[in-house]
Amino acid sequence: MKVYILKEKDINKRVAGRFIRLINKKENPVIGLATGSTPEGVYNELIKAFKKGIVSFKNTISFNLDEYLDLKDEKYSYRSFMNEKLINHIDIKQSFMPTDNYDDLIKAKGGIDIQLLGIGRDGHIAFNEPGTDFDSLTHIANIAEMTRIDNQRFFENGDKVPERAITMGLKTIMHSKRIILIAFGKNKADAVAKMINGPIHKSCPASILQKHPHVEIFIDEDAASLL
Ligand code: PGA
DSSP states (O other): OEEEEOOHHHHHHHHHHHHHHHHHHOSSOEEEEOOSSTTHHHHHHHHHHHHTTSOOOTTOEEEESEEESSOSOGGGSHHHHHHHHTGGGSOOSEEEOOOTTHHHHHHHTTOOSEEEEOOOTTSOBTTBOTTOOTTOOSEEEEOOHHHHHHHGGGOOTTOOOOSEEEEOOHHHHHTSSEEEEEEOSGGGHHHHHHHHHSOSOTTSGGGGGGGOSSEEEEEOTTTTTTO
16 A cells, blocks of 8 residues: 555645546546545546646546435435536546446446545445445445434435445455545544554455555545554
8 A cells, every 4th residue: 555645635636647647548448436525626626637638538437436325316316426526527438326237347348447435434435334345346235324424414404314325345446456545634544544554354444455456545644643
């Protein structure tokens, strides 16, 4: 694992730069995307670069990590989030959310070149909550209480975070050729420390990333405060 401790603004630029270099170099790039507050700055940098003509996504395919199930209103879906924050603003060829046979679909498209990740306070990546099998492929998962509380801020008028989601599994994520994980803020420091220095254990799903040959962790000073 390579760990970079930088300011949020620089992290967004550096990470966007990695995606832009891949997309400008590879004929049919496949990128893995994430929702949440953390990746928004990277998406803004990608949109800026597209508008300036520095990058085109016309040959790029994206796969998102996860999607809620049982939503009362589509406006809360990760599809809506992604459309609003990135997809509607660029010329991407195709953008997928998890479905049945997602792992086969990813494989058929050549596999994910770079997967972007955030991390939950409980060490989850995508909706792989503590206790998830390291061998898991895309599956339906129960969302942990802590995560439901953390995500409640995106819901309005008493609407509640669903209890279930469809998510790439830990093995799906580990199959990516490269992984970039971003974390900001003190509330992520404990999970970040366990991911980097802790034992590889199901109690911290992100700890499995220690076994991946090409992982970069970009964190601000607050998220790095327990290292
Ligand atoms: P956040 O979520 O970016 O909104 O903090 C990260 C995650 O739960 O993976």
